[in-house]
Amino acid sequence: MQIYLPIAEIPVNIFLVLALGLITGFLAGMFGIGGGFLATPFLIFIGVPSAVSVSTSTNQIISASVSGLLAHFKKGNVDIKMGLFLVLGGIIGSSIGVSIFKILQNAGQIDLVIALTYVLFLGAISLTMLSDSFKNFIDKKFGMDWQHHHDDRVKFQWLLRKIDKLPLKTYFNKSEVYISIFVPIIISFGIGILVSLMGIGGGFLMIPAMIYILQMPSHLVVGTSLFQIVFIASNATFLQAIAGNNVDIVLGALMIFSSAIGAQFGSRIAYKVDANATRAFLAVLLLLICFKMMFQLFAEPSNIYSLEILK
Amino acid sequence: MKFRLFLIIFLFIIHHFDARAVPLISGISSNEINVDTEFKGAQILLFGAKSDAGNIVISVRGPRKNFIVSKKENLLGVWYNGERVRFKNSYSFYSLFSTFNNGRMIEDNLNDFELGKNNIKFEISQNLSPSKMNEFRIQLVDLLENKQYFASNTKPIDFLDETLFKVMIDFPKNILLGTYVVEIYLINNGSILSYQSIPIYVNQVGLSAKISDFASNQSVIYGLLAVFIAIFVGVLTNYFFVKFIKK
Secondary structure, eight states: EEEETTTTTTTHHHHHHHHHHHHHHHHHHHOOOOOOHHHHHHHHHTOOOOOHHHHHHHHHHHHHHHHHHHHHHHHTTOOHHHHHHHHHHHHHHHHHHHHHHHHHHHTTTTHHHHHHHHHHHHHHHHHHHHHHHHHHHHHHHHHOOOSSOOOGGGGGGGHHHHHTTTTTTTETTTTTEEEEEEHHHHHHHHHHHHHHHHOOOHHHHHHHHHTSSSSSOOHHHHHHHHHHHHHHHHHHHHHIIIIOOOOOOHHHHHHHHHHHHHHHHHHHHHHSSSSHHHHHHHHHHHHHHHHHHHHHHHHHOOOEEEEEEEO | OHHHHHHHHHHHHHTTTTTOOOOOEEEEEEEEEETTTTTOOEEEEEEEOOOSSSEEEEEEEEEEEEEEEEEEETTTTEEEEEEEEEEEEEOEEEEEEESSSSHHHHHHHHHGGSSSSSGOEEEEESOOOOHHHHHHHHHHHHHHHHHHOOOSEEEEEEEESSEEEEEEEOOOOOOOOEEEEEEEEEEETTTTEEEEEEEEEEEEEEEEHHHHHHHEEEEEEEHHHHHHHHHHHHHHHHIIIIIIIIO
């Protein structure tokens, strides 16, 4: 059954979109990621314009994050004070991100920049994950030691020493850290820009940053990250709707419903399967998406001239 | 069929048509095209009668839009949009029918009326060398032809007898919205003896049209609504799965 998307201005098969949402949600729930990294490329591959794919994926992230956040709230796993400073930086970052997005759109370079950032991040993430999975596999099979058991925090010592000199230090009761308010603001500012440009939640950067730079206890990390994503993704979605008219509410609703259901099943399966194998599977999937994106960048266009009809 | 009904009414009018008073009269089967999500393109029938000697030229022009033509360039293997030329207020649809058996004749005679593809005037907002301007103008017309917005050739006009003629105007399924104008000219020895202009309104109808209007006219409410739906579904799924399904 075909359905016409009012903002993307293309007809799509409704079952294809629902299936994409289910798969995205399932994988997101299974791996504990937001799903933006999967949803945006999937939408681009079925012919939705890049700008609409990114903005609509941001819309879907709100829903996935709210659902996860509520579960963490109940367990008391959210540092609201830290979260609010992250929101402050993230709101500024994502607003600037939407402005950059708009400028690139007017210059006709948004498709290029979206594809490039995806190739870069997907390539880096999937290769890191693959090498980790491979090392784990070798460890188990042959009992070898790659000496990765030392504390990763050592790597960040130089950065932490610099951070320690920043002014306006405050104590965060819940996380039990004493740190300058500029640290969470700057971190989420940078990630906020990526949220707007790529249609992702940014958890893959935010969570390591919380552990290694903010030095938050690990049980608070996911809940607090989801807390700030809800606000930042809402801000980005709202601004994309008013600045660029890029949010397709029909596509968004279909993706939101189907991915919410997929996520519930994914998170239940997650306990029952081998973590290392599923991580390797996700890494391969992300690498394939990376290659497909790369192909779009390098393939010779059938016509080197293209037409844009302005509204 | 509605074409047949139209034809009967039209022939009735023609019957009372006083040739000496007006040398040219014509009508179309519909003034309106409604585009919905199922829209597969449309055909409109134009019928006319002429009482004087001369050639008929019929042009169909779509609403003026702004276009950008980009030329892809390659840097280290990556294709990106290089040069971009912006065309202001250009026709988004152009189709021509004529009884001249030689396209050049119309173009030579009637360039002031923008009849004939090579006579269409384009307005470019930046400074370009004449050769660049020509390159991008040709590409714009080419791209518009690929989308079936521009007809690639001048089409002939069917004559039923010496005075009655008809043409079928094709509109593609990706048609742009706005007011289209059909113009019928009777031309003899390079001068226009008679001229008639008929508008066709192309409107979008249905739910998706309403949503897209809402998104551009009430973007603040639309944006808030998108955020609200997402939050609502998030809360709902959490509630639903915690309450009823629990692992």
